[in-house]
Amino acid sequence: MTDAPAFAPGARRALTHRVGSAELGAVAALLGTDDPALGVRAAATLVTRLLVTHFPGPGTRLLREEFRYPGRLAEGDMVEVSAAVTERLPDGRLRLACRVLRVGEMEPVLDGLAEVAPPDAPPGTETPFDTHPRRMLNALLARCAGRPAVPTAVVHPCDGRSLAGAMLAARHGLIAPVLVGPETRIRAAAETERLDLGGVEILSTPHSHASAEAAVRLAAERRVRALMKGSLHTDELMSAALSRAAGLRTERRVSHAFVMDAPLYPRLLVITDAAINIAPDLEAKADIVRNAITLANAIGIELPRIAILSAVETVTPKLASTLEAAALCKMADRGQIGGGILDGPLAFDNAVSEAAAKSKGIVSAVAGRADVLVVPDIESGNMLAKQLALLGGAETAGIVLGLHIPVALTSRSDDATSRLASAALLRLTARD
Structure with a gap:
């Protein structure tokens, strides 16, 4: 069981989140109605996501919830989702005070109590708030189970989202990443996102165009079997990959x-x-x-x-x-x-x-x-x-x-779930 000080009474975690159509649409599908008054039920999903991804973290078992819904929730609302330990029971269970507040407002959208069994993993192993597994991701990850990680050139991962997405895929055993891009920028992004790059190969390049060319060479030399787009433009990466000189094209149209x-x-x-x-x-x-x-x-x-x-x-x-x-x-x-x-x-x-x-x-x-x-x-x-x-x-x-290899193309706005699912597609389509 996790050490007591980590979840002592008074310990609290809060995160801000902008409500999207995904949360509200899932509730509407489950309830069979898109009545705006019932959209507030999505707040409970946000609380659950906080509990199982951050605090206490992955492996948490949800035992009981007693929530009130005095407010309303709409797409675009910026909310603060929080959980605070009110009591730690002798058997290790935690009682948590949970709240969802619109940022800048006093009246809660949701408040109440949750009782959970915390995970055995130590604090600090939580995953990003927006990586709560969903139906598609679960199905893809299950299909990838037991397959070795595919060597993948991550092309120009110089922003937090693309680098975090690649490292998340590596932690799930989907890819063995080679980070191709300016090393100083990659390490700066890792520091900002608090990512550990220990043991990860970095092939330093001066700029995005050079990153694309270097990554394609790795694929042509069969040092990697897949490419993953980072923070460069799609046309830069695809121009390099589609070049006849690169040797990645097949008889099929890409x-x-x-x-x-x-x-x-x-x-x-x-x-x-x-x-x-x-x-x-x-x-x-x-x-x-x-x-x-x-x-x-x-x-x-x-x-x-x-x-x-x-x-x-x-x-x-x-x-x-x-x-x-x-x-x-x-x-x-x-x-x-x-x-x-x-x-x-x-x-x-x-x-x-x-x-x-x-x-x-x-x-x-x-x-x-x-x-x-x-x-x-x-x-x-x-x-x-x-x-x-x-x-x-x-x-x-x-x-x-x-092409002879698959390429994961993600948008700069894609969340970690989308990036992880794209990495799963890489694993499933790459040649062993």
Whole structure:
């Protein structure tokens, strides 16, 4: 059991957090209503996250909660989440006074008591506040269990988020990182984030462009088997990786795929391509589909249902995307694309809603139950993915496929959960 002084009466931990759509959307999905008055229940999730990630920390067992909800909670609210030890029982259990307050206000959103059994691990082993495991992350980590860490060049991790994400992935045994970038900046970011870089290889470079080139050379020399984007621009990294001289290209078109976990959808969704191919033609889309099938297989979907999206579900010469969708389906019928069930064109609602498909009279093995959404172009894909994330509360992970090695592409705004899930995709798609 943890030493008594660590959790003596009076010990307290407080963290600030901006409420996002993910917390509120999950509560709405669980309760079956988006009544704003019930969104306050998300405050209990924030308290739980504090208890199991920070104080007492990972391994904490939740025994009892008695909470009041005198306030309301809305997306964008900045709140302080706190827990303070009121009593330590002889058997080691802790009683904690818990509160959620809007920053600058006196009336609590939530207050009450929790009783927990603290972990055996010593203080200081807590994980970041925004890494509470969720459905997608749990599934990906479980699939990675028992696999060795994949040697990975982390390219230019010169800010706290990208470096912390890489080190979190290393602690989970997903990657064996080689940090490629200006060493002084990397170590400064580690000091700011209180990260221990002991035993981690650092390949120092003068700037981001050199970081991308050095990381690609490591991959070409097979010293690493995956790349992870740090704080440089995506085009810098991908330009280096796609260079013919780099030797990383294959016969397939390179494409990006998001794996998304939308709270109101019963399965994971692969959305492609929303980041690399601007206006792919039929040949490029065929490879985009093939890459998506490879990814779907890697995450455990043996025979993925693939919806080729357009604005309508009928083939019309006025919309090139409908013609290409029909051609892709015929290619699958002729064995030119294997390993998945294709249907299209399908509008978005028909692809993900069985009720919508039924109302249109669509009889299909894919409609309403899609595992993969193939978008017409980068604009529609990018907007769709961001809408699901920001308005639908979807958790996201991103991966680039079609090279000899996978590349994890994360946004600067991605939280640790998203970065960890992207690292899991690296582990699952990298060649052993």
